[in-house]
Amino acid sequence: MVESTGRRPTIYSVADRAGVSIATVSRVLRRPGEVRASTRDRVLAVVEELGYVPDGAARSLAVKSHEAHGLVLPELRGPYYADLLTGYEQGAAEGGASVVVLLTHGKDDVDLLVRRLAGRVDGMVLMGAVPVSSGTVAAVRAKLPVLVLADRHQVSVESFSTENVRSAEQLTRHLIDVHGRRSLRFVGSPEFADDVRERYAGFVAAHEAAGLAPAEPVPATFREDDGPRVASLLVEDGLGADGVVCANDELALSVMQRLLAAGVDVPGRISVTGWDDVMAARYVTPGLTTVSQPVRELGREVAVRMRALLEDRHSAPEQHVLPTRLVLRQSCGCA
Amino acid sequence: MVESTGRRPTIYSVADRAGVSIATVSRVLRRPGEVRASTRDRVLAVVEELGYVPDGAARSLAVKSHEAHGLVLPELRGPYYADLLTGYEQGAAEGGASVVVLLTHGKDDVDLLVRRLAGRVDGMVLMGAVPVSSGTVAAVRAKLPVLVLADRHQVSVESFSTENVRSAEQLTRHLIDVHGRRSLRFVGSPEFADDVRERYAGFVAAHEAAGLAPAEPVPATFREDDGPRVASLLVEDGLGADGVVCANDELALSVMQRLLAAGVDVPGRISVTGWDDVMAARYVTPGLTTVSQPVRELGREVAVRMRALLEDRHSAPEQHVLPTRLVLRQSCGCA
DNA sequence: TGACGTGATGTAAGCGCTTACGACGACGAA
DNA sequence: TTCGTCGTCGTAAGCGCTTACATCACGTCA
Numbered sequence: 001m002v003e004s005t006g007r008r009p010t011i012y013s014v015a016d017r018a019g020v021s022i023a024t025v026s027r028v029l030r031r032p033g034e035v036r037a038s039t040r041d042r043v044l045a046v047v048e049e050l051g052y053v054p055d056g057a058a059r060s061l062a063v064k065s066h067e068a069h070g071l072v073l074p075e076l077r078g079p080y081y082a083d084l085l086t087g088y089e090q091g092a093a094e095g096g097a098s099v100v101v102l103l104t105h106g107k108d109d110v111d112l113l114v115r116r117l118a119g120r121v122d123g124m125v126l127m128g129a130v131p132v133s134s135g136t137v138a139a140v141r142a143k144l145p146v147l148v149l150a151d152r153h154q155v156s157v158e159s160f161s162t163e164n165v166r167s168a169e170q171l172t173r174h175l176i177d178v179h180g181r182r183s184l185r186f187v188g189s190p191e192f193a194d195d196v197r198e199r200y201a202g203f204v205a206a207h208e209a210a211g212l213a214p215a216e217p218v219p220a221t222f223r224e225d226d227g228p229r230v231a232s233l234l235v236e237d238g239l240g241a242d243g244v245v246c247a248n249d250e251l252a253l254s255v256m257q258r259l260l261a262a263g264v265d266v267p268g269r270i271s272v273t274g275w276d277d278v279m280a281a282r283y284v285t286p287g288l289t290t291v292s293q294p295v296r297e298l299g300r301e302v303a304v305r306m307r308a309l310l311e312d313r314h315s316a317p318e319q320h321v322l323p324t325r326l327v328l329r330q331s332c333g334c335a
Numbered sequence: 336m337v338e339s340t341g342r343r344p345t346i347y348s349v350a351d352r353a354g355v356s357i358a359t360v361s362r363v364l365r366r367p368g369e370v371r372a373s374t375r376d377r378v379l380a381v382v383e384e385l386g387y388v389p390d391g392a393a394r395s396l397a398v399k400s401h402e403a404h405g406l407v408l409p410e411l412r413g414p415y416y417a418d419l420l421t422g423y424e425q426g427a428a429e430g431g432a433s434v435v436v437l438l439t440h441g442k443d444d445v446d447l448l449v450r451r452l453a454g455r456v457d458g459m460v461l462m463g464a465v466p467v468s469s470g471t472v473a474a475v476r477a478k479l480p481v482l483v484l485a486d487r488h489q490v491s492v493e494s495f496s497t498e499n500v501r502s503a504e505q506l507t508r509h510l511i512d513v514h515g516r517r518s519l520r521f522v523g524s525p526e527f528a529d530d531v532r533e534r535y536a537g538f539v540a541a542h543e544a545a546g547l548a549p550a551e552p553v554p555a556t557f558r559e560d561d562g563p564r565v566a567s568l569l570v571e572d573g574l575g576a577d578g579v580v581c582a583n584d585e586l587a588l589s590v591m592q593r594l595l596a597a598g599v600d601v602p603g604r605i606s607v608t609g610w611d612d613v614m615a616a617r618y619v620t621p622g623l624t625t626v627s628q629p630v631r632e633l634g635r636e637v638a639v640r641m642r643a644l645l646e647d648r649h650s651a652p653e654q655h656v657l658p659t660r661l662v663l664r665q666s667c668g669c670a
Numbered sequence: 671t672g673a674c675g676t677g678a679t680g681t682a683a684g685c686g687c688t689t690a691c692g693a694c695g696a697c698g699a700a
Numbered sequence: 701t702t703c704g705t706c707g708t709c710g711t712a713a714g715c716g717c718t719t720a721c722a723t724c725a726c727g728t729c730a
Contacts, residue, residue, distance in 0.1 A: 008478055010686055021710045026688060036708060051474045056455030057401060058686035060392035061715045068435065068455070076421045082411040089438045098452065100403065100435040103424045117433065120391030120403075139386045143343055253618050279413075280615030283588050345716055356680045361718060371678060393716035396685045 009050040018046040029054065068098045069306060070121040072114060074129050075105040078222075078250060079278050080295055081127075084149070087299025088125070095307040097122070104130050111136045118143055123306045125149060128159075129193045145309040147302055151194040158309075158317035160302050162293040164195050167324045168202025169209075171291060172245060174326070175271055176210050179333035181243040186217045187230050187255065188247025196247045199275065203245055215241075220251055227254020234270075235262050242270050243332075249274035249281050249290055256288070256331060267333040277327050287329030294322050344385040353381040364389065403433045404641060405456040407449060409464050410440040413557075413585060414613050415630055416462075419484070422634025423460070430642040432457070439465050446471045453478055458641045460484060463494075464528045480644040482637055486529040493644075493652035495637050497628040499530050502659045503537025504544075506626060507580060509661070510606055511545050514668035516578040521552045522565050522590065523582025531582045534610065538580055550576075555586055562589020569605075570597050577605050578667075584609035584616050584625055591623070591666060602668040612662050622664030629657050 015022040020039060027035050028043040035043075046052070060066050069092050073081050085101065092099045102117055104110045111133050118124060118140045126132065128151020140146055141157065148159040175181040184207075190197040200217055207214035218233065220226040230251070234241055246252035252274030259266050266272055267286060274281060277292035301320065309315065328334045350357040355374060362370050363378040370378075381387070395401045404427050408416050420436065427434045437452055439445045446468050453459060453475045461467065463486020475481055476492065483494040510516040519542075525532040535552055542549035553568065555561040565586070569576055581587035587609030594601050601607055602621060609616060612627035636655065644650065663669045 012686080022687080023689075023711080024709060027709085030688080034708075039709085051477045053450055053454045053474070053478055055396070055686055056451075057392045057395035058715090059454075059688075061390070061396055061717085062686080062688040064715070066392060076417040082417045085436070086411045086438060089436060090441065093438075093442065093448075098435045098437065098455070100433045101420070101424060102433065103421060103428075106425065107428065113428075115388055116391075119388045119394075120433070139388070142386045143388055250614070253614075257618060278615075279585070279588075279613070280618045283592060283615045283619045285620050347716080357717080358681080358719075359679060362679085365718080369678080374678085390716055393685090394718075396687085397716080397718040399685070 009052045011052075011054065014043065014046050014050060014052050017050065018043045066120055066122050067096060068100055068121045069303070070102060070117045070124040071099050072102045072104065072117070072124065072130050072132070073127045074131075075103055078248075078276065080276055080293075083295035084299040087296040087301075088303045089299075091300040091303025092306070095303070095310075097307075104132075114140065122310055123147070125302055125306065127151075128161075128195070145306065147306055147309075149298075149302065156317060158305075158319070160298060160305070160320045160322070161195065162295070162298060162322045163324050164198035165202040165205065167291050167326060168199040168245070169206045170202075170326055171273055171289075172203045172206035173209065174328070175243045175245070175273070175332060176206060176212065179243070179267070179271060181271055182212065183215070183241050184243040184245055185215055185234065185241045186245050186247075187220050187251055188217060189219045189221065190217055192221065199245075199247060220247070222248050222250060225254075227251060228258050231255045231258030231262065234259070235264065244270065244272050246272065246274050249276045249278040249288060252288055252290070252331075253278075253280055253284060256284070267331050271332045273332055281327075282329070284331075286331045289329045289332035289334065290327050292325045292327050294324070298322050344387045346387075346389065349378065349381050349385060349387050352385065353378045401455055401457050402431060403435055403456045404638070405437060405452045405459040406434050407437045407439065407452070407459065407465050407467070408462045409466075410438055413583075413611065415611055415628075418630035419634040422631040422636075423638045424634075426635040426638025427641070430638070430645075432642075439467075449475065457645055458482070460637055460641065462486075463496075463530070480641060482641055482644075484633075484637065491652060493640075493654070495633060495640070495655045495657070496530065497630075497633060497657045498659050499533035500537040500540065502626050502661060503534040503580070504541045505537075505661055506608055506624075507538045507541035508544065509663070510578045510580070510608070510667060511541060511547065514578070514602070514606055516606055517547065518550070518576050519578040519580055520550055520569065520576045521580050521582075522555050522586055523552060524554045524556065525552055527556065534580075534582060555582070557583050557585060560589075562586060563593050566590045566593030566597065569594070570599065579605065579607050581607065581609050584611045584613045584623060587623055587625070587666075588613075588615055588619060591619070602666050606668050607666045616662075616664070619666075621666045624664045624667035624669065625662050627660045627662050629659070633657055 011022045011025050015025045020043060024035060025043055028040050032040055071088055076082060089099050102113055110131055114132050114136055123145045124140060125147040127149045146157060148157050150161045151159060175184060186200050186203045188196045190200040204214045218230055220230055244255060246255060252272050256266055256272040264270060274288050274290040277290045281288035281290050346357045346360050350360045355378060359370060360378055363375050367375055406423055411417060424434050437448055445466055449467050449471055458480045459475060460482040462484045481492060483492050485496045486494060510519060521535050521538045523531045525535040539549040553565055555565055579590055581590060587607050591601055591607040599605060609623050609625040612625045616623035616625050
């Protein structure tokens, strides 16, 4: 039975009722081997009876560890962040840590929130796209290990990301070499995020290797809302383009749908590719050619690395890059 | 400049350096109005100089509040949980609380983890599908407010969910009345989760209202892996069925794709419907008829309610049900 | 001029844990 | 018998905050 009279039970109530000292109660819970079986059982019975759960804050204060990691993401749309969180949570849980998530989208005091978060966790991972000042990052880094995702700008801070440049180059070359495309457009804003920048860099590299002049990127956010605009832009363009390399699947799906709705033959007249390999990519017609990233593994590896950092603070920052995989479907022109 | 010599700064270091007592430092940070402007500035300067961030555990211990909520979900696949988390995080953040997520999938000591979590948060929301013992739920409830999602089984605990029975009935009736379907199958395991049970109940109700005999459900999980099996089952069945009501979109998309691949005319020969309105539902051909749930709002409302409970513990448990919206596309037979 | 608010700050008592250290009894060896 | 040794457990000192209360320096007002 759970007692619900008045205040919540503390280690003192348990000790009292079991006729032992609080030290013994603590030992029963943390190092059962150090206490005699008979007293252990007695204490555990009381713990069960009172429904005692040790207070995490008090424990954290005593052991000087929050047993929690912070994960700061801009939002949670699409499978990318969700998979990342899933992988990270798993990796953190393996080390007995829980993860507290902070979603910055729609909040205007991100810097304050991040600082506050820094007081409640042992380590923090920051998505590159998160709008946080470098001053805040510095302050937080001085206090605890920080890992950054999908942003290799700052060499001084350790980062994780998936490969972008070479995959984008490979994808672009596929369109040029295999499908004979000559007038490609890149959709996305390279200045918006580091990974978009890298994907565009790969796009450019493939053009240069083929002796073609790369077009300027067509600016767009990651949202599908931008699709219609981009699609009509392409159509009004008189369809000078014969291929569209989009910064992510959401954009690609939206563009492709509008193109098809406008009677444009995809991929006959124009190829469309995305990035991320979302679920919809394999259900649409034509199937969307895209790049698949090992996001879950990424999350897990970051968590594992974080745990290592927490044990051994002094190791040089490294830049980790995980490989991606080109997924050829029909939207590029493949059968 | 951030000082990184030795230990992290505490409220004592700040007080020392600013020549005030720790009480004043605390006041500067929490109730700036109560301290003279000149000392306030002096203290803030030191705070900045040392890069001081108050320790959350110590604060929690002193104020007896963790300023955090626990959110326990089975996993994070698909948009449902992600949206839920997004909405919840927003609602919690408005009250100054952060949210720590616990994903139970793949963990074998869920009960222990949930109990431990209960020691680090002020309130907890549990997804109905989470595999946690009722004993644990009782223990946690004795300690802090608990809200349950998508599971109205336990009347004693307050729950939130989206409407299922009537929407499912409406959807099924649409297939029967508008599209003249006479032999429908329900795909999903009602015993698997409470919401599936309710959706099947609506399916049955529509049949009874139309004087038809409802078929037994075709068991399936929420995963798309089950799609092929179900599809071939339907085909081997000689296509006695002329419609499939699936427990969610993932299942529906998978079934539909297999059906189409087998040369079956959807929706001509057989209707397919889902539940959730995932992104893919509006990109596939034919567009997937489904039910859209206000998941984000759900999350937010749960968070708001939790905040209310945290302030006023003694209010009777209520059962909240949010309305859903039928989204007619082409997979049911509509134009 | 002295009693008295008033505002600003310091003092100190917790909050509920963990753990180093010491006390104590039982037990085996000398 | 006496003296380690060892297993078991209690004592008490923190961990870094918040906040009730005490204190103190100033006007203010009669």
